Amino acid sequence: MRGLNTALGAAGLAAFLALGEVVPRVGIVKEAYFPPTSRIASAFWDELEDGAFWSALGDTLTGWALGLATAVGAGIVVGVLLSVVPYLREATASTIEFLRPIPSVALIPLAVLLYGTELRSVLLLVVYASFWQILIQVLYGVQDVDPVAEETARSYGLGTWARVRHVLWPSALPYVMTGVRLAAAVALILTITAELVIGAPGLGATIMVAQTSQAVPEMYALIVVTGLLGLLINVGARTVERRALAWHQSVRGEVAV
Amino acid sequence: MRRLLVGLAAGSMLVAASACGSSGNGASDNTSSSTGTTTVKVGVIPIVDVAPLYLGQKEGFFSKHGLKLTMTLAQGGAAIVPGVVSGQFQFGFSNMTSLMLAQSNDVPVKAIANGVASTGVSGKDFGALVVKKGSTLKSAKALEGKKVAVNTLKNINETAVRESVRKAGGDPDKVKFVELAFDQMPAALDKGQIDAAMAVEPALTTMLNQGAQQIAWPLVDAAPNLTVAMYFTSTAYATKNPDVVKKFQEATAESLAYADAHPAEVRQIVATYTKVPAGVLAKVILPKWPADPNRSSIEALEKLSETDGLFKKTPDLNTLLP
Numbered sequence: 001m002r003g004l005n006t007a008l009g010a011a012g013l014a015a016f017l018a019l020g021e022v023v024p025r026v027g028i029v030k031e032a033y034f035p036p037t038s039r040i041a042s043a044f045w046d047e048l049e050d051g052a053f054w055s056a057l058g059d060t061l062t063g064w065a066l067g068l069a070t071a072v073g074a075g076i077v078v079g080v081l082l083s084v085v086p087y088l089r090e091a092t093a094s095t096i097e098f099l100r101p102i103p104s105v106a107l108i109p110l111a112v113l114l115y116g117t118e119l120r121s122v123l124l125l126v127v128y129a130s131f132w133q134i135l136i137q138v139l140y141g142v143q144d145v146d147p148v149a150e151e152t153a154r155s156y157g158l159g160t161w162a163r164v165r166h167v168l169w170p171s172a173l174p175y176v177m178t179g180v181r182l183a184a185a186v187a188l189i190l191t192i193t194a195e196l197v198i199g200a201p202g203l204g205a206t207i208m209v210a211q212t213s214q215a216v217p218e219m220y221a222l223i224v225v226t227g228l229l230g231l232l233i234n235v236g237a238r239t240v241e242r243r244a245l246a247w248h249q250s251v252r253g254e255v256a257v
Numbered sequence: 258m259r260r261l262l263v264g265l266a267a268g269s270m271l272v273a274a275s276a277c278g279s280s281g282n283g284a285s286d287n288t289s290s291s292t293g294t295t296t297v298k299v300g301v302i303p304i305v306d307v308a309p310l311y312l313g314q315k316e317g318f319f320s321k322h323g324l325k326l327t328m329t330l331a332q333g334g335a336a337i338v339p340g341v342v343s344g345q346f347q348f349g350f351s352n353m354t355s356l357m358l359a360q361s362n363d364v365p366v367k368a369i370a371n372g373v374a375s376t377g378v379s380g381k382d383f384g385a386l387v388v389k390k391g392s393t394l395k396s397a398k399a400l401e402g403k404k405v406a407v408n409t410l411k412n413i414n415e416t417a418v419r420e421s422v423r424k425a426g427g428d429p430d431k432v433k434f435v436e437l438a439f440d441q442m443p444a445a446l447d448k449g450q451i452d453a454a455m456a457v458e459p460a461l462t463t464m465l466n467q468g469a470q471q472i473a474w475p476l477v478d479a480a481p482n483l484t485v486a487m488y489f490t491s492t493a494y495a496t497k498n499p500d501v502v503k504k505f506q507e508a509t510a511e512s513l514a515y516a517d518a519h520p521a522e523v524r525q526i527v528a529t530y531t532k533v534p535a536g537v538l539a540k541v542i543l544p545k546w547p548a549d550p551n552r553s554s555i556e557a558l559e560k561l562s563e564t565d566g567l568f569k570k571t572p573d574l575n576t577l578l579p
Contacts, residue, residue: 032467033444112336116345117300117329199331208332209303211440214463215532 035217043217044224052206057225059202060191063119064233067126068187072180075131079138080164080172089139096135104129104190108197122194122202129190130183137179141172174248181237188233192226203229295501296325299488300337300349303330303531305383305458306373306486307350308523309546311530313512322504328530338364342491347498348505352486353558354413357572365492369502369579370509372486374545374554375476382474383544384457384485386418389446390468394453397473398427403452406437406445413485414455416561417475424478429565443467458541459533466537480557484550506579513546550578 020037023029031039047053082089104125111121145168153167195204203226210219245251301307307328313319314326329346331337337349338359350372351359359366376382386405388394394403400422407414419429437445442454443464455475456464465471476483488509495502516523520543528538555574562568 030444030447033447108336109339112339112345113343116298116340116343117331117336118345197332198336199329205330209330209530210532211438212303212332213532213534214440214443214459214537215534218532 033216035220039217040220040224043221047218047221047225056201056203056206059119059200060195060204060229063122063126063191063195063200063202064187066119067123067191068130068180068184070123071127071130071183071187072134074127075134075179075183076138076176079135079142080168082135083139083142083168084160084164096132100132100136105193105197108194111194112198117198117200119200121198122191122200125194126187126190130187133183133186134176134179137175137182138172141175142168144175145171174245174250177241177244181234181241184233184237185230188226188230294320294323294325295504296327297347297501297505298327298329298345300329300331300340300346302332302337302350305523305527305531305533305541306544308527309509309512309516311526312516312519312522313508315526316512316515318511318515319505319508322508324501324504324508330530338366341489341494342366344491344494347494347501348488348490350486350488352413353484353555354416354562354567356487356489356577357559357562357574358412358567360577361568361570361572366489366577367492367495367579368487368489368550368577369495370488370506371484371513371547371550372488373484374547374551375474375479375483375485376542376545377477377482379474379477380471381542382477383461383542384414384417384455384474384476385461385471386421386453386473386475387446387456387461387464387469387471388453389449390470392452392470395472396425397421397475397478398425399472400453401427401431402433404433404435404450406435406442406451406454408437408439408455408457410434410436411565411567413558414457414475416558416565416567417479417483418455418473419565420561421473421475421478425473443469458544459531459537461542462537462540466540479561480551480554482545482547482551483554483558484547485544487550510548513548517546552578 017037020040022036024031024034024036035043082092107125107128108121111124115121115124149167149171150163153163158166191202192204192207194200195202196208197204199205199208203222207219207222207226210216210222242251299310301310310326310328319326329340331340337346337351338355340346341349342364348369351366353368356366356368375384386397386400394400397418400418405418407418409415415434418434419432422429422432435451437451437454439457439460442451442456442460445451446454446464446469447467453472454460454464476485488505490502523543524538524541527533527541528535533541552574555578559572559574563571
């Protein structure tokens, strides 16, 4: 079953690449503006040999990892606090719903004003965007705690911290992991967007330079790199999720009785 | 599970702490180090225009004056002006109209050194109004009722194109201007989404390579030997660090003169900070880099911008210019 899935995935990708080769070749779009797959591939190999590419990749991954870690940490802490402290969630609900839909990209002028074009302005945007993903999942996860389990823990005399640790956290964890996976993708998108628009060093800035330089194949090669990064990050996030939830029925594949 | 939670929490605290910790020195003025060299950050756009800075750095004009430049690439003035005003960069590169607009809006900027100028020669400028191969549009007057792309509306290129239309005997108000980034112009012109584009290098050469035709040279029409862009700083930085500004002005003047005299070296250095394809770079028309801004051309540009209603308040060139 797994072999079949892999084969199907590979076939889909091959068809996609072939389409990318054929469409410009037959003239549906002009080669000058959308180079065929082979041309993008050769630009891709050229990039791999360029030291500047690897340092840009490093900058992007640094921004992504720091941003995601901060968002995950802050999202979990804030989410648990909001749920555990009485009335806090009700008091903050409207503020959260107000802040959450603000697009991170709209904060770019603020980021530049505060931090210029450095890593910190990228982090501001990344954390802002991915924090909500985590926070909302934590809030939902906490709501999902089985009241019987909660009451049982109470009657056994477990303190607040012990209940957070043994009851609330395991119930919320599947939600948190979904949040982490969503946030990982959002963080990557925002890292690259921030670099592209602000010019902070990284893959996004390299794409921007390729754009202003009219270097079309190089630009698409870099865009492919961002796609590959997203793919790897998703695979990585799923692995982490499976490991962390090895005990959970959704991963064990057993039916709850 | 507990370890995971604790680890995550501790990790995030560490990150937050380190982020806070380093924020203290970010906006500082980069005072002289023990070697007597001042490091300054310059916000630039990755285009040919700023080649003199890279060349001057390489040739040692800046180190001779005790300066070390750190270039920060930005997509346009939108990121550079706030960066300079907030002190993230000490210097920045911006076109004249944006600088005048900033000044008329009381944004504290001060132009300090010449940036780049038009060649002043029709038919051989680094910016041109181009139409598609085989287009029936032969002059700027013919653009009445047509769609013309400029990189930014209500800015230097629109002002210049309007003057070209005016000079050709047309009514600029009848031209439909649309905003489009330079890199998207070739495809848009080719597909007929726009009728003409105000292109600058390297988009201009890319389009000419594909058969596009030049019909006017707006930066030449706007004013003779137009100063298109300048390096600037914030008024606060200029008042606080007059010596650094002076060093930057002297080194930039030398670099501009050197770049103007060594076109082959300019093309080489451009390849180091952009990705302009070699075939395009060899054909690119280089701008002029006079050591000083051309005041009368800037006054002419100010008048044109005023005619087009760009300013709420007339900018004060005496305070803006060096």
